[in-house]
Amino acid sequence: MYCHRCGAEVHGLYCSHCGTRVLSDSAATPPERGWIDEIRYDVLLRHSDVRELIARYAARSPQRMSAEDFLELCDKAFVPVAGVSLVKVCAMTQPISAALGVKTGKRRKEFFTVPAGKVLVAVLCSLARHGQPIDTVEQGIDGCLLKAILPSDIWSFEGEFLVTVQRLDQGTSVEAATHVRGQLFDWGKSGRAIRTLFNDISDLAVRTT
Numbered sequence: 001m002y003c004h005r006c007g008a009e010v011h012g013l014y015c016s017h018c019g020t021r022v023l024s025d026s027a028a029t030p031p032e033r034g035w036i037d038e039i040r041y042d043v044l045l046r047h048s049d050v051r052e053l054i055a056r057y058a059a060r061s062p063q064r065m066s067a068e069d070f071l072e073l074c075d076k077a078f079v080p081v082a083g084v085s086l087v088k089v090c091a092m093t094q095p096i097s098a099a100l101g102v103k104t105g106k107r108r109k110e111f112f113t114v115p116a117g118k119v120l121v122a123v124l125c126s127l128a129r130h131g132q133p134i135d136t137v138e139q140g141i142d143g144c145l146l147k148a149i150l151p152s153d154i155w156s157f158e159g160e161f162l163v164t165v166q167r168l169d170q171g172t173s174v175e176a177a178t179h180v181r182g183q184l185f186d187w188g189k190s191g192r193a194i195r196t197l198f199n200d201i202s203d204l205a206v207r208t209t
Contacts, residue, residue: 038117039167041137041144042078045071050121057204058128070128077134077147106190109175110198116167119174119201120144123163126200130193132161142167150178150193161193174201 035047044050054074055067112119127134127148136147143166150159159180166173176197178190 034117035121036117037115037167039120039143039165041120041139044117044120045074045078053121054124054128057125060129061131067128070133073133073135074124074137077137078139106194107175107177108194108198109173110201111168111171111173112201113171116143116165116172119172120165122201122204123165123174123197125204126197127161127163129200130196132193140166143173150180150189159190163197174198 035044035050038044051071055071058067058070061070123146124134127146131151132148134146134148138145138147143164146163146165148161148163150161159178162177162179164173164175176194178193180190
């Protein structure tokens with residue numbers, strides 16, 4: 001069953017995501033509504049057209065990973081943090097990252113006058129197309145933090161690709177950062193990955209309708 005208010009799947013009398021009491025006569029199927037401004041990762045992935053978009057771009061990946069495998073990783077990556085802002089989500093993960101010695105080498109932040117759902121789906125499609133599988137997704141009430149894998153290649157060892165997508169009043173903010181452990185230089189790999197992501201967001205966000 002699904003919550004009539006927020007669309008989350010529920011098991012019981014109350015929605016574990018928003019706390020709303022379930023209406024038995026209207027909770028048998030997901031609510032029919034658009035996803036263009038949807039910032040909740042788990043709700044987005046329940047839309048068949050969103051999954052089809054991600055699968056389409058995953059099929060173009062140079063990595064040896066099927067679209068089904070990529071979507072399976074997407075499904076497993078979600079970590080709900082109900083009722084917490086994206087700022088707090090990032091604040092909670094920062095001490096853990098610092099303890100692991102994570103110091104991102106490249107970082108970039110941009111604002112898009114595009115609804116959050118379109119931007120988030122564009123990010124997922126970009127990661128799928130370039131063979132950067134999702135490892136963890138941490139959800140806030142106003143955005144989410146995606147932790148993806150930057151695969152090893154001739155330029156560097158495997159690295160970490162962090163992307164935050166935040167819904168704002170007039171659009172969407174995206175911040176991306178990379179880190180490759182064990183190397184002083186990655187020969188421009190981090191810069192290329194971030195540049196490609198933001199180029200894809202500008203392009204794909206227009207097409208994901």
